[in-house]
Amino acid sequence: MIKIPVYMMPGLAANSLIFENIKLPESTFEIHLLNWEIPMVNETLLGYAERMAKLVKHEKAVLIGVSFGGVLVQEMAQFLNLRKLIIISSIKSNLELPLPMRIAKTTKAYKLMPTSLFQNIEALVKLSFGNVIKQRLKLYQKYMSMREKAYLDWAIEQMVLWNRVEVDKNVIHIHGDADAVFPVKYIKNCIVVKGGTHIMILSKCKWMNENLPKIILE
Numbered sequence: 423m424i425k426i427p428v429y430m431m432p433g434l435a436a437n438s439l440i441f442e443n444i445k446l447p448e449s450t451f452e453i454h455l456l457n458w459e460i461p462m463v464n465e466t467l468l469g470y471a472e473r474m475a476k477l478v479k480h481e482k483a484v485l486i487g488v489s490f491g492g493v494l495v496q497e498m499a500q501f502l503n504l505r506k507l508i509i510i511s512s513i514k515s516n517l518e519l520p521l522p523m524r525i526a527k528t529t530k531a532y533k534l535m536p537t538s539l540f541q542n543i544e545a546l547v548k549l550s551f552g553n554v555i556k557q558r559l560k561l562y563q564k565y566m567s568m569r570e571k572a573y574l575d576w577a578i579e580q581m582v583l584w585n586r587v588e589v590d591k592n593v594i595h596i597h598g599d600a601d602a603v604f605p606v607k608y609i610k611n612c613i614v615v616k617g618g619t620h621i622m623i624l625s626k627c628k629w630m631n632e633n634l635p636k637i638i639l640e
């Protein structure tokens with residue numbers, strides 16, 4: 423039996439370790455993990471997507487993207503012949519952006535974000551006070567390894583300035599009702615996961631493992 427290739431793209435600054443608890447039946451699916459690459463100087467999101475699409479080596483693959491990775495896979499889909507396109511904890515157009523991001527787009531406030539702080543999470547762990555903060559920073563340390571300033575500045579700008587207005591009708595959207603980054607009140611036509619936060623690819627892996635195979639095959 424030919425296995426269904428499933429390519430997975432992590433969210434902004436994250437690495438493919440965020441998918442470590444996603445277990446699809448090996449008899450049916452073959453998982454391929456994608457990771458962020460450094461954007462070229464003045465590279466557009468579409469140009470970046472075309473470059474990343476070349477990493478998908480199979481026809482009729484399933485492409486899954488989380489958060490900003492969900493935005494990217496929608497752009498990649500223009501260059502691919504996919505079986506399914508699935509986004510998790512993401513948006514389908516800039517009309518689903520929350521109000522703070524829309525304001526940041528208008529005021530260009532996103533340019534003021536101190537992205538250089540992300541570059542030394544190890545130092546922040548040592549300086550942090552309190553177990554909750556320390557544990558959270560350790561999670562960032564493990565999963566948020568794409569910390570180059572050039573990438574972060576580019577990625578945040580591409581996310582806020584994403585110009586898609588018309589939704590791709592082929593997108594299957596999975597979203598948590600407790601997502602604080604992209605609140606569900608701004609999201610239309612999605613599969614709602616009860617109690618799912620923005621990091622539900624980690625916290626709701628049981629739901630994902632039970633439901634992703636059905637969503638892919640239906």
